[in-house]
Amino acid sequence: MHSHLLRRSALPVLRRTVVPSRAYTTSRPTATATTTTTSPCILCSHQLQPSTTTTTSSSVLPRTRLPQRRTNTAWAATLNKASELVAEAAPSFTLNPAAIVATEMKMLTKNIQDLLSSGHPSLDKVAKYYIRSEGKHLRPLVVLLMARATYNCPKAEEAERRRDSISATINVPITSPNILQDHNPSYPDVDGSVRPIVDSQALASDVATQISPSQKRLAEITEMIHAASLLHDDVIDNAEARRGSPSGNLAFGNKMAILAGDFLLGRASVALARLRDAEVVELLATVIANLVEGEFMQLHNGTETISEKYSPAAFEYYIQKTYLKTASLISKSCRAAALLGGSTKEVADAAYLYGKNLGLSFQLVDDLLDYTITSGELGKPAQADLKLGLATAPVLFAWEQYEELGPMINRKFxxxxxVEKAWAMVQSSNGLERTRELAESFSRKAIEAISIFPDSEAREGLEQIARKGLTRKK
Known part of the structure; x- marks a missing residue:
């Protein structure tokens, strides 16, 4: 039993209510029934061992006497049990997706730092803080792989000429630098009146890697927007750690972190405009708006329109919030990568669907990790979501079984x-299992979306990212 459970005297009897299946339901409780089922493994065609489950219409949490103090053994046992839900046996992966675009990924951090250079030393340091830190760099990796995966897909008319034209001017201002007044020490010789000479050797290299300079720049822009959102989120959440290091707000203060995040968005917007593609600009500009709207939805938790009694509307609200905060950037960046490569609308639509479903799956796994991984492994405090008042997927699924969660969700725990009561209810419900199943469902949809692409290492890399995401630990 998890050490955060309250002593028996502090934990009320919880009524477990069975509800009919609803939207996003992955398993259905039934009154006093025993069933034996077999289900295929998400990553292969083998059938899992039959499992027998018994569900009753009314039950209570185990009334086990708990020790006054947490013991390492009890803590480890609880985490081990919970981790089984996200550590299903998976096949060994022989292909490393990052290795496919290793050259581009190697230059990613330096290129972004160049784009963020400022003549003000303090701003320069804070703006590059999260860029320098070791992160997953998932978003630029996906963008680069999408660029390669769509290289041999059908192209729109005049796609090649448009692609070369954009790639030759990604560092060239559209407006006179005297008007822009945005000096970047890393680009001291950029002059809006002079077009740079196209390096034929560099273009030959781009053809060999099947990724254009504009697509590489898109990957950098995507990571800049993501880093800006992290700086802002950590201020809102009063975070203390990020990627195993002090968070930006803790290291530099709230004001500096907010201003640095704004600076990242500004420089990302400049780089975006210089791609000279109206649809791509529109896509990434709306991402920034989506991030803000999603944060507002999260702050309110849907309590303005959702009653204390469970309703499918609660999960619909959560999915929409998750798309805006997480999946929007990945999905629209994937679509932009296809468009910059000159792909047809059908290919761009498929790229978007891959990113959308990958983003939703990614966030659902994040929700799971808050309940199954230690703070040391995760790089942030345990029970962080509950302490922030957030009702994520495991809580919402548990709410279907424990109606007592409704008032807690509305008052944000x-x-x-x-927090301890909600944690106990989630652990004793099927919320973690159903969250994992929903993440698997979105992962499958992501893989299905790009099945129209020609076979390639890049496409296989995208498929593996969708699969590996289900078993990650951070």
Whole structure:
């Protein structure tokens, strides 16, 4: 039993309510029924061993006497049990997706730092803080792989000429630098009146890697927008750690972190405009708006329109919030990568669907990790979501079984003992299992979306990212 459970005297009897299946339901409780089922493994065609489950219409949490103090053994046992839900046996992966675009990924951090250079030393340091840190760099990796995966897909008319034209001017201002007044020490010789000479050797290299300079720049822009959102989110959440290091707000203060995030968005917007593609600009500009709207949805948790009694509307609200905060950037960047490569609308649509479903799956796994991984492994405090008042997928699924969660969700787990009680209900419900199943469903949809692409290492890399995401630990 998890050490955060309250002592028996502090934990009320919980009524477990069976509800009919609803939208996003992955398993259905039934009143006093025993079933034996077999289901295929998400990563292969083998059938899993039959499992027998018994569900009753009314039950209570185990009334086990708990020790006064947490013991390492009890803590480890609880985490081990919970981790089984996200550590299903998976096949060994022989292809490393990052190796396919290793050259581009190697230059990613330096290129972004060049784009963020400022004549003000303090701003320069804060703006590059999260860029320098070791991160997953998932978003630029996906963009680069998408660029390669769509290289041999059908092209729109005049696609090649448009692609070369954009790639030759990604560092050239559209407006006179005297008007822009945006000096970047890393690009001291950029002059809006002079077009740079196209390096034929560099273009030959781009053809060999099947990734154009504009697509590489898109990958950098995507990571800049993501880093800006992290700086802002950590201020909102009063975060103390990020990627195993002090968060930006803790290291530099809230004001500096906010201003640095704004600076990242500004420089990302400049780089985006110089891609000279109206649809791509529109896509990435709306991502920034989506991030803000999603954050507002998360702050309110849907409590303005959702009652304390469970409703499918609660999960619909959560999915929309998750798309805006997480999946929007990945999905629209994937579509932009296809468009910059000159792909047809059908190919661009498929790229978008891959990114959308990957983003949703990614966030659902994130929700799981908050309940199954230690703070040391995750790089942030345990129970962080509940302590922030967030009702994520495991809580919403548990709410279908434990109606007592409704009032806690509405008050954002703000009363004493709410976090511990909610944690106990999630652990004793099928919320973690159903969250994992939903993540698997979105992962499958992501892989299906790009099945129209020609076979290639890049496409296989994208498929593996969707699969590996289900078993990641951070």
């Amino acid at each position: 703000s009363e004493e003992g709410d």
